[in-house]
Each structure stands twice: as C-alpha cells, then as structure tokens.
Amino acid sequence: MYRFELPDIGEGVVEAEILEWKVQEGDWIEVDQIMVELMTDKAEIEIPSPRAGRVHRIHFQPGDIAPVGAVLIEIDEGAREGAEAAPTAAEVEAPAPVAGHAPPASPHADPIQPSAPSPPADQEPRRASPAPRTRPQEQPAAHPPSMPERPRSRQRASEHQAHVAEVEVNAVPAVRELARRLDVDLELVHGTGPGGRIMRRDVEQFRSGGVAPIAVREESLPPAEDDADDWERQPLRGLRRAIARHMSRARRTAAHFTYVDEVDMTDLLALVSGGGQGTSRSPLAYIAHATIRALADFVALNSSIDDERQEIIFKKKVHLGIAIATEGGLVVPVIRDAAELSVAELADAIEALARRACEGRLTPEELRGGTFTITSLGKLGGIMSTPILNHPEVAILGVNAIREVLRLREGEPRARSVMNLSMSVDHRITDGLVCAQFVQELKRMLEGAEFPGLSDEGKSR
Secondary structure, eight states, X not given: OEXXXXXXXXXXXXXXXXXXXXXXXXXXXXXXXEEEEEEOSSOEEEEEOSSOEEEEEXXXXXXXXXXXXXXXXXXXXXXXXXXXXXXXXXXXXSOOOOTTSOOOOOTTSOTTSOOOOOOOTTSOOOXXXXXXXXXXXXXXXXXXXXXXXXXXXXXXXXXXXXXXXXXXXXXOHHHHHHHXXXXXXXXXXXXXXXXXOOOHHHHHHHHTTOSOOSSOXXXXXXXXXXXXXXXXXXXXOHHHHHHHHXXXXXXXXXXXXXXXXXXXXXHHHHHHHTSGGGTTOOHHHHHHHHHHHHHTTOGGGSEEEETTTTEEEEOSSOOEEEEEEOSSOEEOOEETTGGGOOHHHHHHHHHHHHHHHHHTOOOGGGGSOOSEEEEEOGGGOOSOOOOOOOTXXXXXXXXXXXXXXXXXXXXXXXXXXXXXXXXXXXXXXXXXXXXXXXXXXHHHHHHTTOOTTOOSTTOOO
16 A cells, blocks of 8 residues: 655645545546645645555545645555455445444434334345445435544544644744643744744743733634624635735734835836837836846845744845736745846746746746745735735835826926835844835836936936
C-alpha cells in the first residue's frame, strides 16, 4: 500500500487546503494523473499521482487543512486495472448488515434514526439480493457503511484547524511547546516581545492569571439566532481563506504606517501617448520602473525581517510583486530580477502575468520570492488607500486613480492629471522620514518623466 504524503511544496508553505479530489475511493489511477487540487498561501496547485493503482483511502476532504508530511491518499499498487475493486477502507470498517439480523449498535449512529422493522416470527426472512457496488461518496447519507467515517473526518478537521492556529501565532516553537504543556491557548495571550511576539514569560504569567487575554471569546460569538432565516452562510475556503490568513498575519506581525503624496502625471501621460517607447504602455510600467530605480538608494525598503532570529535581511535583487485582482481574489505574482528590465519589458511582463492570473494559470514559482509589492486598481483606485504589507516584505506601494483637477501653475489655474501614491511601511525597520524621502524621489522621476527613450517634447509648464 503506497501512502502519499503532502510534499514540501515551496518557500514558507507548511500546509495546504484540499480544494477538490479528482479521484474517489475505488477508482483506478495512472502515473501522472491529476489526483487532487490544493490551495496554499501562495497558489492553487494540482498534484499528480506518482504511482498507479487502486485508490484505497482518501484521508482529507475538501475544505480540510493538511499539514506538510500528512498522508493524503493511500494507493493499492498490488491491484490490477479492470479487476473488481477490493473493498475500500470505509467498506471494510463498516460492513453492511446481514438480511434478517439487526446491525450492531454503533456509537456514531443517529439515535433518532428508526430501525427497520423485524419480519414476523412465522415468516422466514427472504435472502436479500446483493446490492450493486458503489463508492462511499455515492451512497445515500443514511447508508450504514458511511456513518462511522464522518466522526473521524470531523476529528481530523478539528486537529488540523488547531494546527493552523498554531502556525499563525507569533511565537517560537519552544514557546508553543510550553503552551501545550501548560494547556494555554496562545490566541488569548498578549505578546510582550518584539513585534508582539509571545514570550515564555507571557505564557507563564497568563497561566498564573497575571496577564489578561487580549480579547474575550464572548465578543466573537455569533448574534442571537432570531434572524437566522435571513442569513446565508458560506465557508471561507480556497483563495479567500488564504488571503484572510495572509493579511491577518501581516497585520498582526508588522507595525504598519502609511504615507500619501500627490504626483502630477500630466507630462508623463503626454509622453506615453505621444509616441516612441511609451506608445500604448500603461503608466503602471513607468511607476514600476521608477520604483525599482529608487530602491537602489533605499535598500531598507527592499528587505524583510527574520522574526525568529531578530535579523534584517537586505535583498540584493528586486523581485517585484504586482498585486492583481482576479475573480477568486487578490494574487501577487512576481517579476524576478526586475531591475534588469526596461520599461517596455516591464509592461510586457505585467500584462503577461495579469493574463495568466485571470486565467488561473500562475505557477507556484511565479507567486513566491517577492521583495517589494506594487498594488493598483487603475481607474477604481480612488483618492488614496492604506495597503497592507505583503508579508514578509516591509513596504508596499499603492497606486491610486489618475484624476483631472485644477492646480496653480505660475500663478494661473491649469487642468492637470494628478494621482496619489500611498505607501505602507513596517515601522519596525524604517521611519516616516525614509518613507517620505522614497515617495518624493518617485514623485521627482514621474513628474520629470525621467525615462530613457522618451523625448522632452510635450512637457507642459
């Protein structure tokens, strides 16, 4: 029996959500046949089967969280294709009752479910014809063989939800182990360490009643059920759940602050639409190019913090993340070695990533390793924003909508195309002065339209 374990998918991925199984228990599966779709913090991925055989047991159901190293599926390599499938694990553990005899009592049976009436004493029970073989997923909900499996699924889901909470808590492994020994829920402990990290002393003081919890659980209880008929509940799954966890972690870990300034884009827009290298190029490509050039003088903004070691990691290359809105939610594909690209090459890369993102064809490699992120909603960008950091990065630039306004130029009101740049930074690694200087440098380059290949014709006063 081959047991397939969830592999180490990539950088920082410790678990994955099961989105959809492409096979069922009892199915025959070939080598390299896609067997399951997963969702990590980085991307949706498909996992092919490394072996051929009969699917014996599926250990996780859609919506469950599986940690790296957990057994996802068991494949019977000794089975033969075309042969009658051997009983699956669920069928072996829950045999069907023999006709004329009451099934044995099960601790998982529904106490309200009525049992079948017994035949009259003077009537010999008829021999039941064999039922056609079905997969466990195709059996009716009340079929006895499927009943014992459900409590195990709930138990597994509960265990892995606990694992998720443990991973998201800002505490080192030794402190987590101490919390387990003392039976302390780390979600209720206020961290006094750097960046809100939970220290050993916090756990010990909380255990002894010396520290109050940061939140009272009753505050998160659902409201009264009086209006339950008017509600519609949907599970938080897939990309939406990954975004929720990622953003919550960023908010909990970093000390955010946001700086906003206005940029006059009139001259740059005139050059972009006037021909040359900028023809039909989006202003976002020029903003990205200016950002990359400015990062060469502001290396602290192209870095990350190792919370475990309390070290700043300065990145020697710029791997630029571009936040893209898709139907499923926000994704941030990465343009690697972005400093080596021209404006035209950046524009092509952004367009290609946006197309693949909307088609759901991004690879895990395209979603990891970013060092700095730009997020833009184009015409829907509004006046300003307060972007949340893309953990573990320490800075993110929000590009807002370009709008037509009147501004005084040489004492006279003139129509200008302006936009705001909203930059959020982790205050643990830099200060407001550095952030302001960085945005001012961007402003200088964009307002001066300082890009190779663009002429000075068309600049207005």
